[in-house]
Amino acid sequence: MNLLFKALNDQTRRDILEMLREQDMTAGDIADKFDMTKPSISHHLSLLKQANLVVDIRKGQFIYYSLNTTVIDDIVKWFLKFNSNPTENENNQDS
Amino acid sequence: MNLLFKALNDQTRRDILEMLREQDMTAGDIADKFDMTKPSISHHLSLLKQANLVVDIRKGQFIYYSLNTTVIDDIVKWFLKFNSNPTENENNQDS
DNA sequence: TAGATATTTAGACAAATTTCTAAATATTAT
DNA sequence: ATAATATTTAGAAATTTGTCTAAATATCTA
Numbered sequence: 001m002n003l004l005f006k007a008l009n010d011q012t013r014r015d016i017l018e019m020l021r022e023q024d025m026t027a028g029d030i031a032d033k034f035d036m037t038k039p040s041i042s043h044h045l046s047l048l049k050q051a052n053l054v055v056d057i058r059k060g061q062f063i064y065y066s067l068n069t070t071v072i073d074d075i076v077k078w079f080l081k082f083n084s085n086p087t088e089n090e091n092n093q094d095s
Numbered sequence: 096m097n098l099l100f101k102a103l104n105d106q107t108r109r110d111i112l113e114m115l116r117e118q119d120m121t122a123g124d125i126a127d128k129f130d131m132t133k134p135s136i137s138h139h140l141s142l143l144k145q146a147n148l149v150v151d152i153r154k155g156q157f158i159y160y161s162l163n164t165t166v167i168d169d170i171v172k173w174f175l176k177f178n179s180n181p182t183e184n185e186n187n188q189d190s
Numbered sequence: 191t192a193g194a195t196a197t198t199t200a201g202a203c204a205a206a207t208t209t210c211t212a213a214a215t216a217t218t219a220t
Numbered sequence: 221a222t223a224a225t226a227t228t229t230a231g232a233a234a235t236t237t238g239t240c241t242a243a244a245t246a247t248c249t250a
């Protein structure tokens with residue numbers, strides 16, 4: 001969970017995920033969409049990869065990045081815990 | 096979204112959320128659960144509050160913290176985008 | 191009012207993060 | 221082989237973050 005939340009804690013990386021939702025892209029094409037150097041984007045892609053949010057496949061000179069949505073399922077599960085009452089709780093302090 | 100992901104990007108803060116899922120707690124009681132000073136916990140609570148993930152209510156000397164689950168709905172919605180194929184326009188948000 | 195308790199605010203500092211430039215690696219084409 | 225293109229790695233600088241201690245604020249009680 002740590003790497004996952006860390007990867008998501010950056011607007012550029014979230015933007016990359018949203019772009020990859022539309023279609024797979026090469027590292028260079030991704031970098032072209034941002035006002036940022038290629039090494040910086042490469043670093044962001046590395047963090048997304050560490051979190052297993054994306055997968056990369058080399059095709060010749062190019063490296064294609066694509067979403068891995070199975071991790072999304074895990075994180076959604078983590079959040080859904082908070083929407084179900086743990087012990088049917090109205091054990092709250094009311095005035 | 097920025098404050099939200101920022102708030103979630105810390106194990107201590109995620110632990111606090113999980114504790115508040117069970118029951119509302121005072122700042123002091125929360126701090127007692129961690130090997131960390133009260134000012135540090137107070138800072139974490141401040142970030143959770145900025146993200147609107149928790150709400151605080153003073154009762155006398157004590158300040159009670161409790162979860163705000165409406166924000167969870169928003170973030171889950173953000174994630175569920177990634178589980179529906181954009182080009183084929185399939186909507187699987189019901190669950 | 192004074193003292194005790196609960197909590198936050200302020201300021202400092204080390205560690206982590208983001209970004210850059212320069213250089214390295216991998217592949218393709220001439 | 222050499223050059224060109226695509227991408228990553230390395231190292232450095234600026235910023236942000238997490239934590240601490242000390243001090244401030246708020247409330248309760250004797």
